[in-house]
Amino acid sequence: MSADLQRICIVGAGRMGEGIALAFMFAGLPVTLIDIKQRDEAAQDRYFRQIEDHLRGELATHARLGSLDPAQAEQAMSHLHLSGREGSGGDLQSAAVVFEAVPEVLELKAQTFAWLSAACGDETVIASTTSTFLVTQLAALVTHPQRFVNAHWLNPALLMPLVEVSRSQDTCPQVVQRLMALLKRIGKVPVQCSPAAGYIVPRIQALAMNEAARMVEEGVASAEDIDTAIRVGFGLRFSVLGMLEFIDWGGGDILFYASHYLAEAIDPRFLPPKVIAENMAQGRNGLREGQGFYDYQDVDLEAYKLQRLGEFTRKLELMGLSPVFNGGVATSSARS
Secondary structure: OOHHHOOEEEEOOOHHHHHHHHHHHHOOOOEEEEEOOOOOHHHHHHHHHHHHHHHHHHHHHHHHOOOOOHHHHHHHHOOEEEEEOOOOHHHHHHOOEEEEOOOOOHHHHHHHHHHHHHHOOOOOEEEEOOOOOOHHHHHHHOOOHHHEEEEEEOOOOOOOOEEEEEEOOOOOHHHHHHHHHHHHHOOOEEEEOOOOOOOOHHHHHHHHHHHHHHHHHOOOOOHHHHHHHHHHHHHHHHOOOOHHHHHHHHOHHHHHHHHHHHHHHOOHHHOOOHHHHHHHHOOOOEHHHOEOOOEOOOOOHHHHHHHHHHHHHHHHHHHOOOOOOOOOOOOHHHHO
16 A cells, blocks of 8 residues: 555544544545454444444435535545454554544553554554543553654544644654644644643633533523524634634733633632733733734734634625625614
8 A cells, every 4th residue: 555545543433433534534545443342243243334324324414515425425435444353453554543532441541552552563653532631641551652642633523623632752743743744634724732631622612611501500691692692702703813813802901901800700710821911011912012922023914904804704704694784874764
């Protein structure tokens, strides 16, 4: 098999494993999805048929949405090979990257990594997809930890572009580069983060979700109104401007004073981190001062703002939320 078409193996045939397999099938790469549970032959065949039926159903949904046609769905299925633990050795040996996607049970992961360490080639990149454990904790379970990394996918794995990649102190930088290149090849947007609990998105997401639940608990607004506010306010803005970029647009000092007000009015949990006060002291409040979390001193601010505004306008149009201009003269009844 040419290096360009090296096989991808996914160990763990559950929801996340299936989703990752779909992402690679969609991109035309050969994928082996490995079920590690011990089953007799009849049970294994039934389970494989269930997986195939589910994946065909997912592809059929995308065909109905216009993402692909039925012939392309069949072509995607042709890239899939299903295997039990026994009989997967050849694919594991030839794989460019092996993604571990077994349940979040440390003992099961330890057993899986011990098996993969023996079954895979020494140069094979082994990437956990865990959302619970840190790469520094799991790296100790793998021989040749320099080839071990974590790749945290977001559900649904086929559709969500983001993959959060973290490395341990032993991970070879070239391994990270290889994984990032592979993810970009299939249309994903990988970002790197330190091995810290919650990664990036789950950490921010947990705070936001808990705050939304508290507002229901406190009677601030109904669940429906809170979710509407998130969809057409909070979420819509942050789909164009990143969160730190948004601080720069509004001004770090604005966030500082608003946070202290909320901390006094509601709870100390709203107090800002030290970096906000430090940025203020250093004159790094954002766009108006030419620097904040980003450096804007060599940026054409008018062009930059116009680009972001254009992105925002297109999202509003897509959602049917664009303001509608009415240049007509108001009627007398409207004036009264």
